[in-house]
Amino acid sequence: MAKDKIVLAYSGGLDTSIILKWLKETYDAEIIAFTADIGQKEELDGLEEKALKTGASKVYIDDLRDEFAKDFIFPMFQAATMYEGQYLLGTSIARPLIAKRMVEIARAEGAKYIAHGATGKGNDQVRFELGVAALAPEIEVIAPWRSEQFRSDFPGRAEMIAFAEKHGIPVTASAAKPYSTDRNLLHISFESGMLEDPWFDPSAEENEEMYVLSVSPERAPDQAEYVELTFEQGNCVAINGEAMSPLQVMEKLNELGGKHGIGRVDMVENRFVGMxxxxxxxxxxxxxxxxxxxxxxxxxxxxxxMHLRDSLISKYSELVYNGFWFAPERLALQALVTESQKNVSGVVRLKLYKGNVIGAGVKSPVSLYNPDIATMEADPSQAYDQGDATGFIRLNALRLKVSAGVNQSK
Structure with missing residues (x-):
């Protein structure tokens, strides 16, 4: 009888390298390794050979960078999305795209199962599995980290590193650098290891080697750099007058931001699973x-x-963070967001300097700013009569006066 097929989300890192071999031995199954190229760059080098050597029967490495930028990053940024006031959701927004492609591969290969290397304590398990549930409810998901047997075999990363060394599986994690990373076109994340101590200072000079995409603000150029971004309907379509695709926009801005030490965030966040x-x-x-x-x-x-859209930022952010990208409520919100962006067109000029992004001008053919109305000088348009503000304030103050009168009578 033919063996069952399992499509594994494979990064080539410590966890998925161990999981690939463990799945093959535990389930006696054919493992199809899938890696989404969403901007990992050199991390993809030698990945196919490594997966085959570790036990995969087939390897997919699909370039999804254009789709990632156009259909995931840009729509999310139109919603001004930021989780808990700091996190731009770089890892979160990549997961639904990976889940989507895994489902497509599983159906093409006739695979009954999809597997991932997300831990039972993290958000990614939820994101992957909610994505699969929304797109292909008939496909079962295997989560090794939630398996009692797997956790017994590998109670921690030290045991996984030892297993990899024993079986000749090359991994970047080590006792000296035990933290894990996740890189894509939008960001790179670091967690675990010494970072589990919230008092540990990753910005200290001695820890600078950890960073990948940016220099520290202290090491950034002493000369500021100006950049102009052209927008059409809420999407950036050109940088410094040069037309670019969403992918090209992200690559160029990463280069500029990294050069000037922009975009580093260190935070303690609230995971969906409760911790x-x-x-x-x-x-x-x-x-x-x-x-x-x-x-x-x-x-x-x-x-x-704007205020209506802004009132939904927290909800939209939570939907992305928690894995509900394909849920009907996110799609409904996106329709509102898309409508709100119809006139968000023009040019923004920014100054980049030592970790800072400083506004340096904005213009638009559909600007709602009218200097004749806003001026502190005489209003040549006579569109605004300052005397009208008296009645406006009186009407808005009415309920406050009534409330004050009641409180005073007490």
């Missing part, structure tokens, strides 16, 4: 794009539309 966790992130290009987009909106977006 707090400490993560360190580099999001150089995303930080520039987020700032530029908000500045473009400030000039072109109707006040009430």
């Amino acid at each position: 707090k966790s400490r993560g360190v992130y580099e999001t150089p290009g995303g930080t520039i794009l987020f700032t530029a987009h908000r500045k473009m909106e400030s000039l072109t977006m109707d006040r009430e539309v």
Whole structure:
């Protein structure tokens, strides 16, 4: 009889390298390794050979960078999404795309199972499995980290590193660098190891070698650099006048942001599964794009539309963070967001300097800012009569006066 097939989300890192071999031995199954190229760059070198050597019968390495930028990063940034005021959701937004492609491969290969290397304590297990549930409810998911047998075999990373060394599986993790990383076009994350101590200072000079995408602000150039971003309907379409695809925009902004020490975040966040966790992130290009987009909106977006959209930022962020990208409520919110962006077009000028993204001008052919109305000088348009403010204030003060009168009578 033919063996069952399992499609494994394979990064080539410590966890998935061990899991690939463990799945093959435990399930006596054919393992199809899948790696999404979403901007890991040199991390993909030698990955196919490594997966085959570790026991995979087939390897997919699919370039999804264009789709990632166009259909996932850009729509999310239109929503001004930021989780808990700091995190630009670099890992979170990649998971639904990976799940989508895994489902496509599983159906093409006739695989009954999908497997991932997310731990039972993290968010990624939820993101992968909710994505699969929304797209292919008939496919079963194997989560080794939630298996009692797997946890018994590998109670910690030290045992996994030892297993890899014993079986000749090359991994980047070591006793000296036990933290884990996850890189894509939007960011790179660092967690575990010494970072589990929230008092540990990753920004200290002696820890600079940990960072990948950016220099520290202290090492950034002493000369500021100006950059202009052109937007059409909420999406950046050109940098310094040069038309670019979403992928090219992200690559260029990552280069600029990394050069100037922009986009480093160190935070303790609230995971969906209930615990707090400490993560360190580099999001150089995303930080520039987020700032530029908000500045473009400030000039072109109707006040009430902006405030309505902003009231939904927390909800939208939670949906992405918690794995509900394909859920009907996220799709409904996206429709509102897309409508809100119709006039978010123009040019934003920014100054990049030692970790800072500083506004340096904004213009638009559909600007809602009218200097004749806003001026502190005489209003040549006579569109605003300052005397009208008296009645406006009196009506808004009415309920406050009534409430004050009641309180005083007590």
